[in-house]
Amino acid sequence: MTMVNLSFVLFLLCGVLINVQIARSDECITGSIRKLYEELNCIPEHDETNGCITSYNCSFTNDQRADKCYYQGREFSDGDRLEHNDFRSKCIPTCSCLVRDGRAEFNCAHYDCAEFFQPPLKKNCMRTYSHDSCCAVGVYCKKENEEETAATCEYGGKVYTEGATFFPNEEPCKKCICKPGFSGSLESPWCEEVFCEIEIHHAESIRDNCAPVYFGDNSCCPINFHCAHASSDETQETEVESTTITQKANDNTPTCKFGNSTVEIGRKVRGPEECTECSCKVPPLIECVVNSECQEGKLKTAN
Structure with a gap:
């Protein structure tokens, strides 16, 4: 094996080890407090033996x-x-x-969103949302006996109509909005991080x-x-x-x-x-x- 190839292998191996270390940190910390520390920009401190986060340094x-x-x-x-x-x-x-x-x-x-002061919506109607707005951006009403024209998203055993919001249990700090092209990915443009x-x-x-x-x-x-x-x-x-x-x-x-x-x-x-x-x-x-x-x-x- 040449020196170049050996260096490349070592580089890949280091990358794998780093990814494993990060994955372990993500897996072994329990509870909901991690989000708080991240928002405060506290520095995680790890157990050298298993890579687990044991505490955060917020001394600043x-x-x-x-x-x-x-x-x-x-x-x-x-x-x-x-x-x-x-x-x-x-x-x-x-x-x-x-x-x-x-x-x-x-x-x-x-913000005092308009929907807070409006009467309940009619049957088969729902408010629609966008990641760019805190309040509802519109209302969608499905007409009876007509084919569904809005996109739908299936997630967690439920079907959501385009513009509807949902919060995945496995990633509680994500807010998702049904948009065309959703295939289960909890990433942008369908899902974005919630900030406390x-x-x-x-x-x-x-x-x-x-x-x-x-x-x-x-x-x-x-x-x-x-x-x-x-x-x-x-x-x-x-x-x-x-x-x-x-x-x-x-x-x-x-x-x-x-x-x-x-x-x-x-x-x-x-x-x-x-x-x-x-x-x-x-x-x-x-x-x-x-x-x-x-x-x-x-x-x-x-x-």
């Missing part, structure tokens, strides 16, 4: 001032504005950085080391944040089952922060209510998950 947030707003690496002072084109989400028209009592947060306007805009909506919660709360284990954006009580320096910690993602190895093992308290991987803190479980899985934040079966059971009992 320690240098952020409480009286400033931050978005995508930019710093904003009191009164500074962001316009529609500054955001990744299509549903934020404008925001201003507002400082109160020395603490900054974004104050944002929201954590820095816009939850900057104060991140600053206070609060725990994002997700509905179920496979969701995209947090539905709320659970914060430590300001009057208590202790978190209600109990041991977690042996199925914990990472075992404590040494003093260099990353830990989670909950308010002012430090929580080891594999330990949990008391959730905001009975059906919400909060634990340290992927530092530096605690992750809370609402158990849907528990919640449904409580609702049935109440009724």
